[in-house]
Amino acid sequence: MVEKVLMKGNEAIGEAALRAGCRYYFAYPITPQSELPEFMARELPKRGGVFLQAESEIASVNMVYGAAACGARAMTSSSSPGFSLKQEGISYLAAAELPCLLVNVQRGGPGLGTILPGQADYFQATKGGGHGDYRLLVLAPDSVQEMYDFTLLGFALADQYRMPALLLADGALGQMMEAVKLEGEPKPAPDKPWAVAGRRGREKLNVVQTLALDRDELEAHNRALQDKYALVRRNEVRYEALQTEDADLVLVAYGISARVAKSAMAKARAKGLKVGVFRPITLFPFPEEALFALAKQTNAFLVAEMSCGQMLEDVERVTCCQKPVHFYGRTGGHLTNVEELLERIEQIMAGKAVR
Numbered sequence: 001m002v003e004k005v006l007m008k009g010n011e012a013i014g015e016a017a018l019r020a021g022c023r024y025y026f027a028y029p030i031t032p033q034s035e036l037p038e039f040m041a042r043e044l045p046k047r048g049g050v051f052l053q054a055e056s057e058i059a060s061v062n063m064v065y066g067a068a069a070c071g072a073r074a075m076t077s078s079s080s081p082g083f084s085l086k087q088e089g090i091s092y093l094a095a096a097e098l099p100c101l102l103v104n105v106q107r108g109g110p111g112l113g114t115i116l117p118g119q120a121d122y123f124q125a126t127k128g129g130g131h132g133d134y135r136l137l138v139l140a141p142d143s144v145q146e147m148y149d150f151t152l153l154g155f156a157l158a159d160q161y162r163m164p165a166l167l168l169a170d171g172a173l174g175q176m177m178e179a180v181k182l183e184g185e186p187k188p189a190p191d192k193p194w195a196v197a198g199r200r201g202r203e204k205l206n207v208v209q210t211l212a213l214d215r216d217e218l219e220a221h222n223r224a225l226q227d228k229y230a231l232v233r234r235n236e237v238r239y240e241a242l243q244t245e246d247a248d249l250v251l252v253a254y255g256i257s258a259r260v261a262k263s264a265m266a267k268a269r270a271k272g273l274k275v276g277v278f279r280p281i282t283l284f285p286f287p288e289e290a291l292f293a294l295a296k297q298t299n300a301f302l303v304a305e306m307s308c309g310q311m312l313e314d315v316e317r318v319t320c321c322q323k324p325v326h327f328y329g330r331t332g333g334h335l336t337n338v339e340e341l342l343e344r345i346e347q348i349m350a351g352k353a354v355r
Contacts, residue, residue, distance in 0.1 A: 014039035016151035021189040023049035024074035026063040031115040032171035033105035061089030068098035069208040071195030077103035091130030095210035099158035105174040108333040116333025117171035119306035138283040144178035238281035247276030253304040264341040295319040
């Protein structure tokens, strides 16, 4: 029997992590994700795991490096300013090809900003917030159920491709309470023959490092990483398309903004306006081919996000300016608004909108 429980998004992440076999969690409290470390502090020791509130975000991400290098399923979480502090360690994790789950429950910025929700960490998440040529596998949930489901998926994909996965949520989803189906039986982490865990019958010890003083060696490593990312692009694209077949205008949104876009679409359809929604689920790999195909059949796009226009740049790039790309954004902790978005839709479809 599938268990269904009312829980916050942050708690759903924690429950899924435990069921995924995560036994090492290192973090530092910051609003609006603090329920997640609270949950892990309470529940992880009951499962024989290790919860450690590190002295800083920098320390916590490097502890993940150590646990992941030993083959354990490990994770860390934070919110925007704290996640920025983790970027050097994330670059090291990517370079060492260490699977782990990272969680960013976004809030408004830049700087210390606000404790209210935001979506302005898109560039950081998808373009590589640290130094060097690397990528994270980025999953963007739009419900508490998906906070749970994508945590399980993130651990699985991280192990499959030996790379860090990032769950990119926001403060609204982290604090929201919804019923969640707790599917997936608890299971141990898979064996990792490359891990630094003693000889185990091998002639040579495994070594995990990121330093390459020889430039040819480093270039070869970078080429290998890019080959892996190309494989991820081929195999792991995920998106949701709603009523786009006959849409004259397609709303493009992710996360909590996608829920607003779906409501605005329903209101627009009720008024006889042919509007659809395209929701990227993987922000890397971005669903480029599917969005490019939509540009051949629709008349225009409207990107909705809680930023000054970060995903907007990817939509413009992918559609190659075949059709007009409009923008509606809120920032400072304001959520995207159904009525405001509907008004923007009506302006565009009446030919009164300025891009």
